[in-house]
Amino acid sequence: MSNSRREFIKISTLGTAGVALGAKYLYSEVIGDAPLRFPASEGSLRTPTYCEVCFWQCAGWVYKNDSGEIQKITGNDDDPHCNGRFCPRGTGGVGMYHDEDRLKTPLIRTSERGKDTFREATWDEAFDYIAEKLKKIAAEQGPECVALFTHGSGGAHFGHLLKAFGSATISAPSFAQCRGPREVAFITTFGDIIYSPERTDIRDTRCLVLIGSHLGENMHNGQVQEMSDAIDKGATIITVDPRYSTAASKSKYWLPIKPATDIALLLAWINVLIENEWYDKEYVEKYTTGFEQLKAHVQPFTPEWAYGITTIDPNVIRETAREMRNASPAVIVHPGRHVTWYGDDTQRLRGVAILNALLGSWGRRGGFYNPEKMKLPDYPVPPFPKPNRMPQDAYQGKYRLANEVVSNGLCDATIPSVERECNIRAWIVNGTNLMAALPDQQKTIDAINALDLLVVVDTMPVEITGYADVVLPECTYLERYDMIRQSPHREPNIALRMPAARPKYNSKPAWWMAKQLAGKLGLEAWFPWNDLEEVLDWQLKQIGSSLDEMKRMGVKKFPRSYDDLYFAPGEEVTFNTNSGKIELYASDLEAEGFAPMPVYTPHEEPPEGFYRLNYGRAPVHTFSRTANNPNLTDLMDENTLWVNPKVAKLWGLKTGQYVKLKNQDGKVSTFAIKVRVTERIRWDSVYMVHGFGHNNPRLSRAHGRGVNDTELVTRVHVDPVMGGTGMRGNFVTFVTDEPTDGKEAGS
Amino acid sequence: MRYAMAIDTKKCVGCSDCVVACQTENNVPIGYCRDWVVEVTDGTYPQLEIEIRSERCNHCDNSPCVRCCPTGASHYEEGGVVLVTPHKCIGCGACIASCPYDARYSHPDGYVDKCTFCIHRIRKGEQPACVAVCPTKCMYFGDLDDPNSAVSKVLKKRKFKTLIPEAGTQPHVYYLI
Numbered sequence: 001m002s003n004s005r006r007e008f009i010k011i012s013t014l015g016t017a018g019v020a021l022g023a024k025y026l027y028s029e030v031i032g033d034a035p036l037r038f039p040a041s042e043g044s045l046r047t048p049t050y051c052e053v054c055f056w057q058c059a060g061w062v063y064k065n066d067s068g069e070i071q072k073i074t075g076n077d078d079d080p081h082c083n084g085r086f087c088p089r090g091t092g093g094v095g096m097y098h099d100e101d102r103l104k105t106p107l108i109r110t111s112e113r114g115k116d117t118f119r120e121a122t123w124d125e126a127f128d129y130i131a132e133k134l135k136k137i138a139a140e141q142g143p144e145c146v147a148l149f150t151h152g153s154g155g156a157h158f159g160h161l162l163k164a165f166g167s168a169t170i171s172a173p174s175f176a177q178c179r180g181p182r183e184v185a186f187i188t189t190f191g192d193i194i195y196s197p198e199r200t201d202i203r204d205t206r207c208l209v210l211i212g213s214h215l216g217e218n219m220h221n222g223q224v225q226e227m228s229d230a231i232d233k234g235a236t237i238i239t240v241d242p243r244y245s246t247a248a249s250k251s252k253y254w255l256p257i258k259p260a261t262d263i264a265l266l267l268a269w270i271n272v273l274i275e276n277e278w279y280d281k282e283y284v285e286k287y288t289t290g291f292e293q294l295k296a297h298v299q300p301f302t303p304e305w306a307y308g309i310t311t312i313d314p315n316v317i318r319e320t321a322r323e324m325r326n327a328s329p330a331v332i333v334h335p336g337r338h339v340t341w342y343g344d345d346t347q348r349l350r351g352v353a354i355l356n357a358l359l360g361s362w363g364r365r366g367g368f369y370n371p372e373k374m375k376l377p378d379y380p381v382p383p384f385p386k387p388n389r390m391p392q393d394a395y396q397g398k399y400r401l402a403n404e405v406v407s408n409g410l411c412d413a414t415i416p417s418v419e420r421e422c423n424i425r426a427w428i429v430n431g432t433n434l435m436a437a438l439p440d441q442q443k444t445i446d447a448i449n450a451l452d453l454l455v456v457v458d459t460m461p462v463e464i465t466g467y468a469d470v471v472l473p474e475c476t477y478l479e480r481y482d483m484i485r486q487s488p489h490r491e492p493n494i495a496l497r498m499p500a501a502r503p504k505y506n507s508k509p510a511w512w513m514a515k516q517l518a519g520k521l522g523l524e525a526w527f528p529w530n531d532l533e534e535v536l537d538w539q540l541k542q543i544g545s546s547l548d549e550m551k552r553m554g555v556k557k558f559p560r561s562y563d564d565l566y567f568a569p570g571e572e573v574t575f576n577t578n579s580g581k582i583e584l585y586a587s588d589l590e591a592e593g594f595a596p597m598p599v600y601t602p603h604e605e606p607p608e609g610f611y612r613l614n615y616g617r618a619p620v621h622t623f624s625r626t627a628n629n630p631n632l633t634d635l636m637d638e639n640t641l642w643v644n645p646k647v648a649k650l651w652g653l654k655t656g657q658y659v660k661l662k663n664q665d666g667k668v669s670t671f672a673i674k675v676r677v678t679e680r681i682r683w684d685s686v687y688m689v690h691g692f693g694h695n696n697p698r699l700s701r702a703h704g705r706g707v708n709d710t711e712l713v714t715r716v717h718v719d720p721v722m723g724g725t726g727m728r729g730n731f732v733t734f735v736t737d738e739p740t741d742g743k744e745a746g747s
Numbered sequence: 748m749r750y751a752m753a754i755d756t757k758k759c760v761g762c763s764d765c766v767v768a769c770q771t772e773n774n775v776p777i778g779y780c781r782d783w784v785v786e787v788t789d790g791t792y793p794q795l796e797i798e799i800r801s802e803r804c805n806h807c808d809n810s811p812c813v814r815c816c817p818t819g820a821s822h823y824e825e826g827g828v829v830l831v832t833p834h835k836c837i838g839c840g841a842c843i844a845s846c847p848y849d850a851r852y853s854h855p856d857g858y859v860d861k862c863t864f865c866i867h868r869i870r871k872g873e874q875p876a877c878v879a880v881c882p883t884k885c886m887y888f889g890d891l892d893d894p895n896s897a898v899s900k901v902l903k904k905r906k907f908k909t910l911i912p913e914a915g916t917q918p919h920v921y922y923l924i
Contacts, residue, residue, distance in 0.1 A: 065774075072771035074880070085882050088764040094771055216760030221882055228758045228883035244788075246760050249797040256793040619762035631770065634777050635763050644792065679792045 047500040048076065048554030050485045052153055052431075052477035053089040053096065054622040055174065055196060056221050057485055058082035059555045060090065062478060062500035070097050070478055070501055078555040080222065080489045081197060087219040088620045088635070095631035096459065096476045097501070101700050103461055103473035104505035113449060113467050123508070123516065126470050131520035133453040133469075134165070137425045143167045144389040145425045147410050152431020153482040153497070154457055154474055154510030161514040162428070163384040164526035169391045169424065171405035173437040176724050182335040184401050184722040185349030188586040190362055191576030193403070195371050195488045200332050202226035204366040207236045207327030209320075211262055211352065213336040214245040218617040220337065236323050240265065243614065243642070243687055244680035253320050259612050259685055260342055260603040260728065261310045266351030267600060268306035268314075269321050271298040273358050278325035280360030287573060288357055290585025290596075297597045309600065328359040330366025338617075343717025343726035346401075347598040350586065354598070357582045363567035370565055371488035374558050376539040381526045394424065399723035400592055406723035408438060408716075414447035426453035430474070430510065435463035436624040436691065439713040439727050457510060460628060461698040474510055475503035481511065481532040484539060484550075490565060492558045494543075496536070496550040594721055603729060605684075610664060610731035611647065612685035615709040624691035627702035638706035640676040642687040648677040651734050660735040663712045668735060670695050673707040686732060749891040750826035750864055751919040752878070753898050753907065754801055758885035761786055761799040765877035765886070772865065772876035779852050781862040782877055798924075801877065801886065804829060804850035804862035805910065805918030812842035812851065820858070826890065827919060828866050833858040847914040864888070891919075 046061040051073075059079035065071040073093050077084035086093075106126035107118035121129075137145050143166035148158050151172050159170050175183075183193040194200075202208060203226040215227050227250075231237070237251040240262065248254040257265060273279045274295050284291055303314030324331050333355045339345050361367025391405045394413035399406050414424040427448075438444045448454055448467045456468035465471045474480075478500050485495040503509070515527045529535050537547035545556055567573055574580045578587045590596040606612050620635045621627065641661070643653055653659065658672035671693050681687050693708030717726030761784045769781050782803035789796045806829050813821045813829060820835035821842050831842075831851075836858035843851045843859060854860040865875035873879065878886040889896025898921075907921045 071774070072768075074768075082882075085880055085884075086764070086768075087882055088762050088767045091764055091767040091771060091880060216762070216883075219762055219764075219882065224760060224762075224882050225884070228760075228885065231758055244792070244795045244797070246797070246799070249795070249799075250757070250760075254793065254795075619760065619764075620767075630777055631767060634770075635766060678788065679790060679795055680788060680797075682792065 047498055048495070048551065049073070049477060049497045049500065050495045051086065051090040051093055052497075053093045053626060054219075055151075056081055056087075057487065057495070058086055058090050058221050059485065059495035060086055061554065064500065068501075070094055073478075076495070076554045078553070078557065079495060080491060080493060080557075081487065082221050083225060085221070085225065087221045087224070089219060089622055089626060089632060090221070092620070092626075092629060092631035092635075093478070095629035096626075097478045097504070099460065099628060099630060101461065101628055101698060102459055102476075102505065103465070103471060103507065105473060106506070107468075107471040109469045113454075113469075118471065121470075123506075126472060127513075127516050127520050130453065130455055130470055130517060134426060134521060137452060138166065141422045141425065142388055144169055144387045144391075145422055146428070147171065147391075147414075147424045147426070148428045148430070149173065149407060149410070149432055149434060150430040151437070153477065154430045156483045157511040157514035158428055158430055158457070160526065161518055161523070164381075164518060164523040165521060166385040166387055168387045169394070169405070169410065171391065171407040171410050173407045173432055173434070175402070175404040176406040176408050176722070177340055177437055177439070177727075178338045180402065180404065180406075180722050180724045181339045181345035181719055182337075182349045182352075183403055185346050185353050186335065187403060188401065188577070188588040189350060189353035189357060189583055194335050197222050197487065197489065198335070198337070199368050199371045199488070200334060201330075201366050201369045202332060203229050205230055205235055205327070205330050205332050206366055207238065207324055207331040209238045209240070209324065209331070209333040210247050210251075211240045211266075211334065211336060212339075212341070213334050214241065214243075214247050214616055216246040216250070217619055218337065219619040236327065238320050238323065242682045242685055243616075245616075253316065253323070255312050255316060255320070256682065258309070258311045259614065259682070261600075263344065263348050263351055263598055263600040264301070264306045264309040265312060265317065266348065266355060267298055267301035267598065268303045268310075268317050269324070269355055270294070270351070270358065271301045272303060272318055272321040273325065273355070274298060276321075278321065279358035280328055283329070283360035284358060287575070287582050288584050289579045289581040290583055294354065294584040294597060301600075309602075324355075324359055327366070329361045329364035331359050331361050332356070332367055333359070333361070340719070340724040341726050341728040342603050343719050343724075343729070344601060345719050345724055345726060346721040347595065350589075351598040354584055357584060362582065363573065365566050369490060371490065372492045372560050373486055373488040374492035374494050374543070376484055376486055376494070377542045379529065379535045379538055381528065384526075389422075394420075395723065396420070399721070401588060402722040408718070408725050409723050411438060411444060411447045415443070415450055423450065425451060426455070427451060428455045428457065429464055429468075430457040433458075433462035433464050433624050435467075436708060436710045439710060439716045439725050441711055442714070457513065459507070460625075461696055462624060463694065463696050466696055472513055473505065473507040474513070475507035479503040479507070480509035481536065482509075484536060492560060493555055494545075494550075494558075495555045496547075498551060589721065592721070606731040607664065610733045612728065613661075613663070613709060613712055613730045613732045614685050614687045614728060615690045616687065618689040621689065621691055624694065624708075627691055627694055627705070628699040630701065633701045636689075637701060638674060639689040639692040641673045641707070642676050642678050642681040644681050644683040645677050645679060646683045647686075648675070651736070653677065653734065653736075657736075661707060661712060661732040662735050663714060664731045665714045667712060667714050669693065669707045669712060671704050671707055748826045749919070750806065750828055750869070751889070751891045751898050751921065752864070752875075753887040753901050753905075753921040753923055755883075755885040755887075755901075755905075755923040756798050756800055757923065758883045759784075759799045759801060760883055762882065764880050764882060765801045768876045768880035769862070772868075773863070775860070776855055779854070779860070781850075781860065800922055802848065802850075802910070803877075803920065804846075805848055805916065805920045806862075806864060807919065808917035809915060811845035811847070811914075811916060815841045815845045817841065824866060826869075828864050829861075830863055830866065831859050831861060833860075847911045847916065848918075
């Protein structure tokens with residue numbers, strides 16, 4: 001391989017920092033007896049937790065040093081999410097606790113929204129303020145007009161409060177801004193969702209197909225571990241990505257696809273499997289319906305047809321299809337996780353689901369297993385009042401196949417309009433920075449400006465807190481109890497989170513806030529306990545455990561109820577679809593007026609001088625949540641803009657140079673981003689890691705570092721099937737200090 | 748006894764977990780590190796290759812840092828582990844300059860610091876923190892004199908290289924390629 005273009009970068013800037021800073025301190029005062037730094041004391045008490053740095057929620061142990069400060073967190077060996085190994089973010093979770101920029105005390109806004117001017121308040125004042133507004137809204141328009149947006153464990157407690165209050169308007173951006181399309185596509189095909197952690201049996205797969213899914217850069221711990229196991233066992237990895245991702249570099253086949261053309265490739269793969277009779281005939285005959293329609297549908301979509309669209313060599317399309325067939329049924333065409341790209345995402349994921357069905361991988365070892373969850377009974381409380389309006393009413397008959405609440409649908413329903421009998425008037429936001437999570441920031445701001453009340457519950461002063469009327473400082477996961485983790489996996493299991501330290505500052509756990517607010521709202525009946533320990537102990541005792549036992553074990557596994565991890569050979573299986581079969585031809589979609597089988601539609605291409613804005617994850621950060629974490633910013637404190645060398649030459653861009661970006665609608669990024677010229681990206685797109693470019697100066701390490709991709713996503717392609725916000729149809733150009741016209745600079 | 752580490756570049760995803768785990772295990776102050784990740788890209792789009800390596804002190808048999816240390820602070824411990832005794836170190840920095848791997852840094856408390864192979868953990872029969880945490884299990888640690896150790900076994904099976912062999916330091920961190 002040619003060495004002509006060689007990049008040499010240290011991913012962790014620390015490598016160089018160690019040297020550079022070392023020199024700085026080299027001539028500092030020489031100390032005769034330097035104090036020894038003792039490693040974390042292993043003898044000290046360890047407390048169990050499960051991680052809150054991302055949604056994977058790995059269970060681990062928190063250790064303190066001799067002075068009682070939290071020093072390190074390691075994985076719990078019995079936890080199937082992490083198998084004793086935390087990821088860098090989980091290991092760096094200590095930084096969340098130590099971060100001196102944390103929210104420290106309740107705040108009440110004193111001036112205009114978005115100006116971030118607050119006065120400190122007591123908890124009692126803050127709760128009174130909130131309760132008064134909530135009561136007024138309930139009296140005037142009904143409790144359903146209070147919405148909860150959550151992406152954290154605190155959501156369980158505020159969700160409980162909202163249900164007691166009479167509202168089911170509860171939403172997580174993890175659906176319509178992330179994995180929603182795959183869940184809907186797999187429900188319409190297999191009658192079941194993918195779950196989290198994903199039910200992908202990567203450990204035992206012989207062929208793993210990743211479509212835009214950059215495992216390894218997204219540190220979904222268990223999956224990355226299993227991918228590594230699969231590499232050890234010689235599994236074939238096929239990666240489809242316009243960018244040479246880390247996963248692509250581990251793959252036998254990298255298909256550098258032209259962005260936004262994935263459906264064409266999927267249709268061609270389906271065509272090849274059917275034309276060559278490479279599908280699992282017995283499985284398809286026994287379990288599926290609609291095969292003849294599918295066969296007729298894909299007949300024109302040959303690899304040669306797809307070549308002109310995707311730029312992928314037809315022979316490679318055939319060869320990779322053959323690899324899948326050879327591995328079948330131990331093959332996974334991975335559904336991905338963040339899949340809201342172009343607005344036809346449910347249809348693309350239908351293509352993925354159909355491929356898996358043809359290969360017979362659903363319900364088979366090395367394909368998709370059947371997860372089981374240990375369900376704890378709920379602590380007894382009176383039945384919740386029945387809401388008069390359901391959250392789905394907010395989006396007026398649209399997105400009827402969405403199996404979860406569509407957050408952007410609620411955002412839309414907050415902006416008053418004549419067609420709506422009522423709009424949402426209060427938001428409680430917990431553990432999600434909506435300014436970075438929801439695309440089209442202006443719409444979010446318009447919605448917020450229409451609100452009577454915005455309460456933000458978070459540990460950090462992220463941007464959304466700047467718009468809040470009341471900010472409630474939540475203590476970190478290392479300082480609180482939360483509900484028992486009950487996650488679906490190969491073995492049913494539960495995990496405990498308990499405080500390793502007292503909450504710093506005047507921060508409090510969400511369960512406490514919810515209970516206090518319930519008191520102010522006259523909803524005590526739904527909180528008939530003194531503290532969460534009482535609830536957890538009661539729940540655990542119903543399944544033969546106890547809080548004491550869980551404090552010792554952290555994680556407890558249970559036997560499966562049935563031996564049904566995979567389908568037994570020849571087993572009769574009824575799927576939870578209209579036909580009871582795997583639906584290659586989706587009756588649900590047809591009934592709602594959508595294409596019953598996926599169709600390729602061309603998407604808009606970048607105008608001249610513009611490049612498609614692609615974004616993704618870094619292994620050391622979670623969304624915008626960790627951007628100020630002292631341990632993790634130490635590894636990566638800004639995002640960079642990946643630019644192909646051809647493009648860089650055209651614009652005269654050099655690695656290390658800072659540029660602002662302007663999108664197709666004239667929106668210019670608030671801050672500048674450091675250019676990284678690299679062969680790893682196509683010439684028609686640029687790439688950055690999501691979650692940077694914070695504009696709240698209270699985040700001392702994150703403020704002004706890098707560019708926030710969300711602010712450049714002003715054009716949103718909404719998936720008509722389930723309301724997902726397609727965010728990859730935005731194009732940017734470079735704004736340099738000395739403006740150069742890209743076309744001329746190259747000549 | 749000869750301790751060594753082997754790191755599989757085919758499995759490493761460059762997540763830097765080894766760096767964070769080392770920092771929290773060994774109280775390395777923020778802004779410094781004892782290990783780090785290097786990524787090398789070769790080729791032109793779409794004919795590309797990346798090698799990802801977690802790097803650290805190589806605990807060399809012929810360590811320039813030990814040789815040049817004027818006070819004997821840098822020394823060999825059991826199993827060939829190269830250590831610095833902080834109270835003997837005068838912070839002169841000769842070892843930093845002599846190390847071909849940039850493996851050492853000057854600690855703000857006035858002494859030179861580096862990877863210890865987590866000798867405090869090895870002595871308790873545990874793995875170094877970086878090896879224990881790695882989500883891809885791409886690191887192997889053990890005694891080269893023991894043919895049944897993880898590191899001996901993997902080196903028998905796989906092709907490997909060391910870094911800057913021309914420096915003649917006889918490093919003991921091996922990269923599986």
